[in-house]
Amino acid sequence: MKETEKTKVDPRVLRTRQLLKNALVELLEEMEPDKITVNRIAERATINRVTFYLHYRDIQDMMEKMAEEMVVEIEKAMTKTIEEKKTGGDDVILLGLLEHVAANAKFYKVIIGSRGVPIFHERLRDIFVKKINDGVTKQSLEGKGIQQDVAVWFGSAAMLGTIASWVRNDMPYSPQFLARQFALLFRREDLYEND
Amino acid sequence: MKETEKTKVDPRVLRTRQLLKNALVELLEEMEPDKITVNRIAERATINRVTFYLHYRDIQDMMEKMAEEMVVEIEKAMTKTIEEKKTGGDDVILLGLLEHVAANAKFYKVIIGSRGVPIFHERLRDIFVKKINDGVTKQSLEGKGIQQDVAVWFGSAAMLGTIASWVRNDMPYSPQFLARQFALLFRREDLYEND
C-alpha cells in the first residue's frame, strides 16, 4: 500500500517527510553520520523536532524507510528500461540502473559514495545478489571449479562497489559507457550464461 | 613511532587499551553501532569512563586508530606469506590475507561482516586498490576496451565484498579454497598480467 497510490495522503505529511528527507541528505553532505541529530534534521527542515517523531521512531528508522523507498525506485528503474529498450543485451538492466543513479546523483553520492551509510549498502547488495543469482547458471561455473555462492558474492560486490566508486568520483563516465564496461568485465566471468 | 617498538610503554596503558578494544568488539557483536556509547564501552571494559578520554578523543577516534592498526596487521600478513611460501602463484598474497582474516574472525566479522563499520571498509578498500593497481597492467586491458580505473574499482570491490560475505557467512570455505576461487575469478578478468 504505497502512499503514492490511491490512498490519498494529507499533503502536509508529504511535505513534512520530503523536507525531512532533503534535510538528512543535506546534512550527510556536510558532516559525518554520527554528528547528525534529530535536532539538526528538524532545524534544517524547518520542522518542529516533535513532528519528526510523528513520522519516524528515530534516525535509524528514518534511514531504513528511505532505503526501502530506494529499493522500490531502483527495481522500477531496472524493469522500466527493459521494456523501453529492447536491445536484448545483458547490459540493459544495468543501463537503467545507472541512469537512475545518475539522475539522483546527489542522493547516491552521500549514501553510498562518500563513506556511505551501511543500511543502504545492505539493501543494494541484496538487490544485486538477487539479480545475479537469477542470471548465473550452474553450467557456466561447474567444470571451471567456481563455486556458485562465491561467484554471486564476487559479482554483487563488484557491481555495488564499482557503482559506489563511480559516484564517489563524480561519475567521470556516462551510464552507457559504464554499462558497457560492466558487460566486458562480466562477460569474462561466466556470471551470465549468454555469450 | 609505533608503541610496539623500542619506546617502552607503560603496561597499564597497554592493558587499558586492550580492554577497551575488546569491549568495543564485544558490543559490536551485541548491538548496532549507534547504540554503542563511551559509557557502555568503559563499563564493559571495567575501566572508568574518564580513562577512555585519556586514550581516545571519542568513539570515532578510537575506531580510526583501530583501523590503522588493522592496516598494519594486514600488510604484515600479506608480505609475510610472500616470503614464507614462495610458490610464485598470483594467489599467494590473498592466501596470507585470508589466513589472517580467518585467524581474527571474531574481529573481522563485526567490522566488515555484519552490517560493518564504514571506516574499516574504507581502509580495506584503500589497501586493495593499491594492491590491484600494482598488479594490473595497461597492456592486459587495452584492446579489450576496459578502462584501468574501472577495472581497479571492480576488482577491489569484488575482493573486499567477497571477503566480507565470506566472514559474514562464518567462513564456509577454507582460506586455501577461497584463494583458489579468487585466482579463478580474477584470471578470467585480465586484472593480472600473468596467465
Place this chain on the structure above:
DNA sequence: AGACTTTTTTTACAACGTGTCGGATAATCA
C-alpha cells in the same frame, strides 16, 4: 461557507550521553 478531522506546533519534562575539571588513589619506574 461552515463544521469536522488531522497534522503541526508549543512548552515542558526526565533520563541519558558527552567532554572536561581537580584532586585522590594506585601502579610503575629508576
Place this chain on the structure above:
DNA sequence: TGATTATCCGACACGTTGTAAAAAAAGTCT
C-alpha cells in the same frame, strides 16, 4: 624508596533523546 605516571572518583554544564498534553494551523467534507 621516592618520584612519576596512569587510573579512579565525584561533579559539573551542556546537548540529545523520547514523550506528554494542549493549543494552533491546515486540510477535508458536505
